[in-house]
Amino acid sequence: MIHVSEFKDLALLTIHKVGNASNDEMLICSKAPLQLEDETIGQLLITYFIQPFSNAAEYFRFKHDADLEMNEIFQYCKRIFTNQDDFQEQSVNIAKHLYKHSTHPKIKGGELYIAYFNKCQVDGEEVSAIGIFKSENRDTYLKVFLSDDNYQVNYEDGININKLDKGCLIFNTEEAEGYKVSIVDSIGKQQEAVYWRDAFLQVQRREDSYHQTETAVDMCKQFISTKLPSEYEMNRVDQVDLLNKSAAYFKEKEQFQLEDFANEVLGHPDAIASFKEYRNEYANHYQQDIPDEFDISAPAVKKQQKVFKSIIKLDKNFHIYIHGNREMIERGFDEATNMNYYKLLFENEA
Template sequence: MIHVSEFKDLAQLTIHKVGNMSQEEPLICSQAPLQLEDEMIGQLLLTYFIQPFTNSAEYFRFFHEADIQLNEVFQYCRRIFEDKENFQEQSVNIAKHLYKHSTHPKIKGGELYIAYFSRCQVDGEDVEAIGIFKSENRDTYLKVFLSDDNYQVNYEDGINISKLDKGCLVFNVEEENGYQVSIVDSISKQNEAIYWKDAFLQVQRREDSYHQTETAVNMCKQFINTKLPTEYEMNRVDQVDLLNKSAAYFKEKEQFQLDDFANEVLGNPDAIASFKEYKESYQQEFQQQLPDTFDISASAVKKQQKVFKSVLKLDRNFHVYIHGDRELVERGYDEATNMNYYKLLFENES
């Protein structure tokens, strides 16, 4: 977990302008780091850079299919960590590397900020970090001021410090594994934004408890929704019941244990055997290794709550949310109307 309040020492900062290469926009690099003499500006920049990472628990690492040493951003960051005198030179290399990948027609040019933090706190440990941030969108601000005893209104073009477009924090830990990296990308769902994470940074998720929990949650959901119905006669209520039991397991347990989950949630020996076989095929299909035992990440469970939606959709007329005892829901068929129905049993209405 990243603690924003512990980013107190913005030791160095430099700013470059990175345009879109395919549109012949220029790359303009500063010759020296910025001299931050105004304490208020320093605090505003810290808010702009770090606030989007608040409570972030998902980490990545630099990688390269052939050799981690061939990952360019990894190399530039490593040189800065090794010798702070390299900061400006390597910041220019980072800007050139980003410019090389800024070729999609929809990629906007913008300011690239490279920052060095001599001390910050992540997961309770004090470490140094490098920040790579890009602003692409500008806002218009009204400026109200007093002139000759009358208030006047003007406007200014600027950057909204509450909206960081793209960001990356590289923590100086686990260098041999590609460092510990946290990422922000406000438009990551758009195809043209893939360049930030995949082309420019070249990162992949770390094999930690967050990633393992997220993978397990998705695997269990897929098994219940797609695999089980092909092997057993199951109605949607039974599926929702299993999703509820799965959600309760991840919320209440501190550790995932394959046999414990299978017995507690599935119960049926044949379903348990099918689940274990499905785990193996899931790992091969998505090329993700999932251990039989790992610590459950509460942050990952919270983020994945929507996966376990306990809703029963009936045509376009009703949505029934089922949170409790499955035995209080009965399914039937009405011959008079030739339609299915559900009977809900309860004691009190509110």
């Protein structure tokens, strides 16, 4: 987890303007780093840059299909980490690289901030870091001021320090593997925003506990929701019961063990054999490695809670939320109305 308090030394900062090349917008680069003489402004900038990463629990690394050394951003950052005197030159290279990939008609131009932090903490390790941040949206602010014994109101255009549009932190550790990288993209789910992570940065998720947990959760959910019903007669209540057991396993355990999960959650030998076979099918289809054992990441489990939906939707009339004992709900068919029904057993009504 990343916190603002862990970034105290903003040593270098430069700002460039990166427009959309396809819209005939310009690339304007600063000649030298910004001189930060006001301590308050420096702290506000650190908050603006770092606060959005407080919820980013997963890490990425730079990649390239042929050779990691051919990844442009990796190379520019490597040169800065090697020699801070190259900071401004490499920041211009980063801006030019972003400009080259800012061609989608929906990509907005904006200010590009390149920052160098002498010291920060990442997973208990003190390292230097490079920040690449982009602001694309501006807000209008009311300004109230006193003039000739009367208050006046005016407005001005500015950047909301609580809304970073895009950001990337590159930590000076694990260089051979492509560094440890954290990413923020406020509109990352939109098609036009893919350029930030895939085209500009060229990164992929690290094979760490967060990624392994996230992948295993998705695999287990798909197995219970699609694979099992196709092989065995299974009603929705039984599916939800298995999803609840899976969710409890990931929440309560510190380590995922394939054999332990299969026996504790699935139980039946045929289902266990099918699950192990499906693990291999899933890994091949999605090109994702799922080890037999790994440490479970609590932040990944929290983020994936929505995957285990313990809800049965009945037409457009009812939703049944099942949180506990599967034996307290029974499914049946009423011949008089020719409709299905559920019987719910309970002791107290809230």
